[in-house]
Amino acid sequence: xxxxxxxxxxxxxxxxxxxxxxxxxxxxxxxxxxxxxxxxxxxxxxxxxxxxxxxxxxxxxxxxxxxxxxxxxxxxxxxxxxxxxxxxxxxxxxxxxxxxxxxxxxxxxxxxxxxxxxxxxxxxxxxxxxxxxxxxxxxx
Numbered sequence: 001x002x003x004x005x006x007x008x009x010x011x012x013x014x015x016x017x018x019x020x021x022x023x024x025x026x027x028x029x030x031x032x033x034x035x036x037x038x039x040x041x042x043x044x045x046x047x048x049x050x051x052x053x054x055x056x057x058x059x060x061x062x063x064x065x066x067x068x069x070x071x072x073x074x075x076x077x078x079x080x081x082x083x084x085x086x087x088x089x090x091x092x093x094x095x096x097x098x099x100x101x102x103x104x105x106x107x108x109x110x111x112x113x114x115x116x117x118x119x120x121x122x123x124x125x126x127x128x129x130x131x132x133x134x135x136x137x138x139x140x
Contacts, residue, residue, distance in 0.1 A: 013060035027100045034097035038089060048089045052104065054082035066115045075137050083112075083133045112136070 021036055035048050086105055090098055092106065116136035119128075128134040 001139050011083055022046045024049050024052060024104070026104050031097040034094055035089065035101070038097075042087065042092050043085065048101070051082035051085035051089070055086065055105075055108055056129040058082070059108060060117070064115065065117065066112070084131070085130065110132070 021032070024032060024035070027035075036045075039045055039047050086101075090101060090105065093101060112133065113136075117134055119137045122128045122135040
């Protein structure tokens, strides 16, 4: 089996390192650096920025109430699974960066709570019972 020349390997590494870090409005550059470091160790590049965008998109849906489908393979599911990524980031960030990011996530959570209803049957599924945002009503 042939090997790739060292120059080709370096070129792909440079290309990966050039991927642009997406800015997050409302946080300091120090927090963005902490998020970038955490993403490189535990998630993927721009995971938090993408999750914030998807979570905001979920809350931009029209209507008084959000009806959520937790079924697998649902194209809309990526939007509310973004909250899982944000939770992972909040758990792994250092305290100052966590507080800065929580300042962005908390108003979104409040709107999510306001626009959804509790699901009385969520306790039957251990995965759904493990996080408060999964315990909201789902569309059957």
